Amino acid sequence: MKRASDLHDTFKRGLWRDNPVFIALLGLCPALAVTNSAINGVALGAASTFVLIGASFLVSSFRGLIPRQVRITTFIIIIATFVTVADLVLAAIAPAIHKELGAFIPLIVCNCLILGRQEAFAFRKPVKESVTDAAGMSIGFTIALVLIGAIREVLGNGTIFGLTMMPATFEPWIIMILPPGGFFTIALLLAFLAHLKARREARAAASSESKEVIR
Amino acid sequence: MSSATTTMGRSSPVSLPVIQDQPTDGNGSPGPGPGLPAAAPEPSAARLILTLGVAGFLSGLCLVLVYIATEPAIERNRIAAIEAAVFQVLPGAESFEVFEARNEEVIRHDAASGAMPSGPSVYAGFDADGRAVGFAIPGAGPGFQDTLEILIGWNAATRRVVGMAVLETRETPGLGDKIITDERFTSSLENLALEPPAILVEPGQRQADNEVDGISGATISAQAIVNIINDSVGAWDGRLPDQASLRASTSEQAEKQSETTSSSQDGNERRPAR
Numbered sequence: 001m002k003r004a005s006d007l008h009d010t011f012k013r014g015l016w017r018d019n020p021v022f023i024a025l026l027g028l029c030p031a032l033a034v035t036n037s038a039i040n041g042v043a044l045g046a047a048s049t050f051v052l053i054g055a056s057f058l059v060s061s062f063r064g065l066i067p068r069q070v071r072i073t074t075f076i077i078i079i080a081t082f083v084t085v086a087d088l089v090l091a092a093i094a095p096a097i098h099k100e101l102g103a104f105i106p107l108i109v110c111n112c113l114i115l116g117r118q119e120a121f122a123f124r125k126p127v128k129e130s131v132t133d134a135a136g137m138s139i140g141f142t143i144a145l146v147l148i149g150a151i152r153e154v155l156g157n158g159t160i161f162g163l164t165m166m167p168a169t170f171e172p173w174i175i176m177i178l179p180p181g182g183f184f185t186i187a188l189l190l191a192f193l194a195h196l197k198a199r200r201e202a203r204a205a206a207s208s209e210s211k212e213v214i215r
Numbered sequence: 216m217s218s219a220t221t222t223m224g225r226s227s228p229v230s231l232p233v234i235q236d237q238p239t240d241g242n243g244s245p246g247p248g249p250g251l252p253a254a255a256p257e258p259s260a261a262r263l264i265l266t267l268g269v270a271g272f273l274s275g276l277c278l279v280l281v282y283i284a285t286e287p288a289i290e291r292n293r294i295a296a297i298e299a300a301v302f303q304v305l306p307g308a309e310s311f312e313v314f315e316a317r318n319e320e321v322i323r324h325d326a327a328s329g330a331m332p333s334g335p336s337v338y339a340g341f342d343a344d345g346r347a348v349g350f351a352i353p354g355a356g357p358g359f360q361d362t363l364e365i366l367i368g369w370n371a372a373t374r375r376v377v378g379m380a381v382l383e384t385r386e387t388p389g390l391g392d393k394i395i396t397d398e399r400f401t402s403s404l405e406n407l408a409l410e411p412p413a414i415l416v417e418p419g420q421r422q423a424d425n426e427v428d429g430i431s432g433a434t435i436s437a438q439a440i441v442n443i444i445n446d447s448v449g450a451w452d453g454r455l456p457d458q459a460s461l462r463a464s465t466s467e468q469a470e471k472q473s474e475t476t477s478s479s480q481d482g483n484e485r486r487p488a489r
Contacts, residue, residue, distance in 0.1 A: 036388060067258040067266055074270050081274040085281045092288035095296065156389065174389035 007132050014136030020113045021144035021186075022193055027113040031145055032182035034104050038161050041149030043097045045142025047090060047105055049135075051082040052114050056122040056134035063123050075118040076109070083108045113141060148185050152176045296382075301338045301351045304368030304378035306405075308340030308348050310463060314456070321454045323464065337451060339461060340368075347461035349377055354447030358439045361385040365440065369448050371458040375424075376407035376444060391436040399428045400437055404444070412445045 020026040027048075034040045055078050059066075066074050087105045090098045098105070108114065117137055122130040150160050156176030158166035166172075175181050301311050313324040315332035324332045338351040349370040355362055363386070368378035379401065386392050394400060399418060407413055408424035415438050421428045430437045 065266070067263055069258065070263045070267055073267060077267070077270045077274050081277055084278055088281050088285040088289070092285040092292070095289075095292040172389060174387075177388045 010129055010132045011136040014140040019140040020137055027111045030104050034101055035145055035149040035152055035182060036177040037153045038146055038149040040100055041145035044101060045145045047086040048108055048141055049138035050086050051108055052138040053131060053134045054082045055079045055118060056130045059118045059122040060127045060130035075115060079114055080109050151185050152181050156181055300366045300380040303380045304351050304366050305340035305349045307342050309343045311338045311340045314339050321456060341463035345463035347458045350455055352447050352451050354443040356439055356443040359386050359391045359435045363439055365443055367444055367447055371455055376404055379404040386436045390432045393430045393433045394436045394440055397430045400430045403428045409448055413441050415441050
């Protein structure tokens with residue numbers, strides 16, 4: 001029972017409490033660069049998920065065989081292999097998206113989120129926990145990318161996933177799909193989340209004072 | 216050191232990777248944390264080399280297999296993209312063949328030989344009867360951000376540009392990419408004379424056949440397209456085969472002219488039946 005709840009907690013941590021983009025501020029380069037539409041966020045998120053789960057699985061499986069002195073090199077070999085596979089497969093099945101994402105698929109290799117999870121988690125934990133952690137982290141990463149992409153797309157182009165969302169009279173804020181729009185969106189989202197957190201903490205403090213049940 | 220790794224799992228808020236000094240000798244090593252696999256005293260250099268060698272070998276093997284598996288699909292996608300662009304810029308074309316420039320001459324590329332065109336090449340489009348309807352000429356030039364690559368439909372008989380497709384662009388989303396979406400701009404490229412050379416005019420001000428309607432917000436990108444069209448068509452125009460007498464290699468006329476009839480079938484890329 002304890003194990004199940006532990007796994008559950010490990011999974012949820014990546015989704016929200018330690019969300020790579022919104023809390024840990026990891027992987028911001030792709031989060032800024034490719035999120036000018038929601039579908040790009042989905043594609044990069046899916047590719048990163050494949051790489052992170054695959055790499056975590058292998059690193060955790062072979063952690064007893066990899067000498068510490070060459071562990072980072074080995075991680076990079078494993079990650080780079082998965083990235084190249086993702087790159088080729090995407091080029092084969094979705095050439096339009098592959099073209100759109102361009103250099104950012106190969107650049108998943110140096111996404112600090114992925115290497116960070118290998119070093120901090122997969123190299124120290126059993127396979128099941130590592131894969132759970134990787135799944136939570138990468139789904140949290142994907143959610144963040146899609147959220148940023150959707151906000152930028154609806155304001156900058158009037159659409160979400162290519163479907164028109166805004167009335168015809170809406171004049172797109174082109175800046176939102178240009179690079180500055182990525183910074184604006186992430187900054188506003190971070191401010192909003194910080195505000196929510198501060199409010200929740202204030203409320204928790206108030207309710208614990210009055211001996212109420214903490215939600 | 217132990218504080219760093221023992222708190223790793225649950226209580227550290229973010230579980231950032233912990234940077235540890237790499238022990239260069241057996242002494243002074245921080246030793247593995249509780250979750251770490253028990254470290255051997257000091258693995259030999261051969262062990263390290265072996266580990267990386269095996270990892271590299273398996274990685275290479277895996278990549279070769281994936282490459283072999285995906286290569287046909289990637290190649291199909293590439294050809295489909297070229298086909299779609301050629302048919303887009305040459306209205307009425309049902310098939311096309313590659314022509315390559317060689318020694319000041321533009322000759323039919325022998326696709327049956329299996330070799331890639333050795334020089335720069337254009338695509339000749341043919342209608343259902345095998346008559347040439349025009350040439351699709353690739354062109355490239357500096358856009359607003361990066362090199363623009365386009366394909367130009369050129370009807371050498373009427374001496375008009377009949378279409379344009381953008382192959383590669385990094386123009387600004389929402390502004391420069393109007394060169395693809397702005398209908399007034401693209402429709403003025405469907406009947407464009409190049410003598411005198413085409414010029415860009417204010418949006419909606421097109422009067423002569425050599426004038427192109429500009430795009431508000433994408434002046435530089437639109438001007439780049441006009442420049443590329445003038446340059447690329449100008450570079451090819453004098454060398455192209457005579458369009459009026461040009462026939463698809465599968466049609467009878469071509470077979471009479473051609474000395475080797477064996478090469479005719481494969482050299483002709485047919486539009487897939489709908």
